[in-house]
Amino acid sequence: MTNKYYEFFCPVKVIAGKSALEHIPYELTGLAAKRPMIVTDKGVRAAGLLDPVIAACEESGLEIVSIYDDVPPDSSTSVVRDIAGVYRQEKCDSIIAVGGGSAIDTGKAVNILVSEGGNDLSKYTGAGVLKHPLKPFFVVPTTAGTGSEVTAVAVITDESKGVKLPFSSSFLLPNAAIIDPRMTLTLPAHITAATAMDAMTHATEAFTCMAKNPLSDAYATAAIKKISQSLLQVMDNPKDAEGRLELAQASTMAGIAFSNSMVGLVHALGHATGAICHLPHGLCMSLYLPYVLEFNLEDIREPLGELLLYLEGPEVYANTPASRRAEASISAIRKLRDQLYRHCKLPRTLKETGKVDEAQLDQIAEMALDDGSIMFNPKEVTLDDAKAVLRRAWA
Amino acid sequence: MLTKRIQPMIFQARRLYVEVMFQVMGRALQAVSEVDKTVNKEAAALPDGFLFEMMVMPDGARLIVEHTGLGRFKYHGDSAPRPVDLSIQFKHIAHAFLVLSFQEKTSVAFANDRMLVDGDISYAVRMTRVLNRLESFILPKLIAERAVKEYPADLGLPEKLISAARIYLKVATNFVETVRAS
Numbered sequence: 001m002t003n004k005y006y007e008f009f010c011p012v013k014v015i016a017g018k019s020a021l022e023h024i025p026y027e028l029t030g031l032a033a034k035r036p037m038i039v040t041d042k043g044v045r046a047a048g049l050l051d052p053v054i055a056a057c058e059e060s061g062l063e064i065v066s067i068y069d070d071v072p073p074d075s076s077t078s079v080v081r082d083i084a085g086v087y088r089q090e091k092c093d094s095i096i097a098v099g100g101g102s103a104i105d106t107g108k109a110v111n112i113l114v115s116e117g118g119n120d121l122s123k124y125t126g127a128g129v130l131k132h133p134l135k136p137f138f139v140v141p142t143t144a145g146t147g148s149e150v151t152a153v154a155v156i157t158d159e160s161k162g163v164k165l166p167f168s169s170s171f172l173l174p175n176a177a178i179i180d181p182r183m184t185l186t187l188p189a190h191i192t193a194a195t196a197m198d199a200m201t202h203a204t205e206a207f208t209c210m211a212k213n214p215l216s217d218a219y220a221t222a223a224i225k226k227i228s229q230s231l232l233q234v235m236d237n238p239k240d241a242e243g244r245l246e247l248a249q250a251s252t253m254a255g256i257a258f259s260n261s262m263v264g265l266v267h268a269l270g271h272a273t274g275a276i277c278h279l280p281h282g283l284c285m286s287l288y289l290p291y292v293l294e295f296n297l298e299d300i301r302e303p304l305g306e307l308l309l310y311l312e313g314p315e316v317y318a319n320t321p322a323s324r325r326a327e328a329s330i331s332a333i334r335k336l337r338d339q340l341y342r343h344c345k346l347p348r349t350l351k352e353t354g355k356v357d358e359a360q361l362d363q364i365a366e367m368a369l370d371d372g373s374i375m376f377n378p379k380e381v382t383l384d385d386a387k388a389v390l391r392r393a394w395a
Numbered sequence: 396m397l398t399k400r401i402q403p404m405i406f407q408a409r410r411l412y413v414e415v416m417f418q419v420m421g422r423a424l425q426a427v428s429e430v431d432k433t434v435n436k437e438a439a440a441l442p443d444g445f446l447f448e449m450m451v452m453p454d455g456a457r458l459i460v461e462h463t464g465l466g467r468f469k470y471h472g473d474s475a476p477r478p479v480d481l482s483i484q485f486k487h488i489a490h491a492f493l494v495l496s497f498q499e500k501t502s503v504a505f506a507n508d509r510m511l512v513d514g515d516i517s518y519a520v521r522m523t524r525v526l527n528r529l530e531s532f533i534l535p536k537l538i539a540e541r542a543v544k545e546y547p548a549d550l551g552l553p554e555k556l557i558s559a560a561r562i563y564l565k566v567a568t569n570f571v572e573t574v575r576a577s
């Protein structure tokens with residue numbers, strides 16, 4: 001392993017725990033920001049999640065100058081342009097994104113336009129195009145899964161050309177991520193389960209794929225431990241604020257892990273399935289995770305075996321012979337999926353989703369093979385391999 | 396004293412090696428796309444006129460190939476006729492040397508942040524597969540196993556021998572043609 005080399009970067013200030021939202025005014029002032037704009041979606045607003053954010057700011061005499069609450073689930077360049085227009089018109093000086101992956105990505109993209117100028121987002125697509133820090137940008141996640149609050153990427157659809165534009169720059173990272181248990185307290189059961197399994201997959205893939213490194217390993221294992229200990233508790237008792245905070249923190253930690261060490265085949269298959277069959281990302285992650293681990297097994301036996309400690313705790317780990325730990329880790333994940341199925345019918349196979357046609361599997365396999373995540377999968381994946389995994393995940 | 400005198404020679408040798416390997420790979424890419432069905436099929440999915448570049452930052456050696464259509468690659472040497480569509484960039488010549496001397500797999504180099512991609516990631520994934528296939532063709536099996544993640548199972552010995560011979564031949568002719576032209 002003399003060639004081993006890695007990079008690790010996460011400059012996001014994490015502000016987490018009880019009354020975390022109330023720290024927003026102080027943190028904004030610290031960046032000389034006085035006129036924040038909130039970027040969010042209708043669902044967040046309807047759930048009343050903006051109220052504590054606005055109250056926290058107003059109580060400190062900080063006025064939220066503008067609220068844009070119409071971010072669609074799949075954000076587009078025209079939405080970003082509209083929001084940038086409002087931002088300029090209202091002379092805002094900072095952005096607070098409140099929501100899930102789409103609102104956060106939209107916030108990142110708006111920040112490019114209002115910081116760099118102009119209305120043509122496609123000019124900034126690709127890696128390393130941005131050369132300067134952007135405007136103060138805060139993120140308040142309302143789901144516990146995507147980890148977007150700590151990733152340096154955003155994806156926005158250019159509807160005129162029908163393509164997805166990727167943006168990648170460390171300047172897209174927010175200045176702060178605010179993790180407040182109030183924001184995920186009302187998350188419906190099936191979304192709680194799916195997003196938590198997305199975070200679980202981020203951590204598991206970060207720990208078992210090619211770009212794993214000691215720092216991301218630490219975040220990944222800690223995230224897996226928190227999810228294993230808290231997810232079912234929260235499913236039983238959705239108002240468990242402590243458990244909610246654990247899941248939210250785990251999601252951020254898993255996000256830090258995978259943004260530094262990448263993901264693998266689960267995500268490649270998941271991205272393709274999402275695009276073709278329009279299934280939610282977290283659901284796809286939960287569905288494919290054990291099948292991909294089985295496919296990778298002989299290449300990841302050691303790290304996967306180590307994960308048993310974080311999935312099942314020290315007793316089970318100690319009582320399982322070292323040679324059986326990798327299989328036991330897969331069983332633990334299967335067990336968790338079975339329990340989630342009992343709780344909220346979170347599908348375990350493609351057939352159980354009721355939204356995938358068996359004839360689509362070949363198309364999914366082909367698309368997955370071109371997905372960037374596949375590059376970091378520990379085992380080389382051929383088209384036939386991808387098809388075989390999909391067939392196993394079918395029923 | 397000694398290191399001071401030897402270092403520049405090592406640097407120069409490394410630069411030369413990388414330049415030569417880029418030339419060999421460029422010619423081999425063109426040749427392989429003509430004789431190997433797998434590479435030909437992978438390449439066919441790229442847009443016609445698609446320009447692929449591999450280069451050493453900040454402005455070092457580079458290799459440019461074009462997909463001219465029907466899965467065929469054309470080697471352009473080190474200058475592109477127009478802005479490239481996909482660029483794989485080594486951050487330093489030392490990293491290029493690691494990969495091109497088959498001490499570090501292409502996929503590991505990506506994972507280790509040795510290089511970065513400018514352009515559509517799905518094309519980068521495709522080109523990585525092409526490069527893997529190429530490496531396993533032009534190298535003896537032992538070295539190739541180190542250079543690619545998994546040695547292709549469908550690459551039986553006869554096929555490899557025959558194809559490799561044809562590719563070497565093609566690379567050689569291409570070399571000769573270049574020499575003649577210049």
Ligand SMILES: [Fe+2]
Nearest residue numbers: 198202281285
């Ligand atoms: Fe994910």
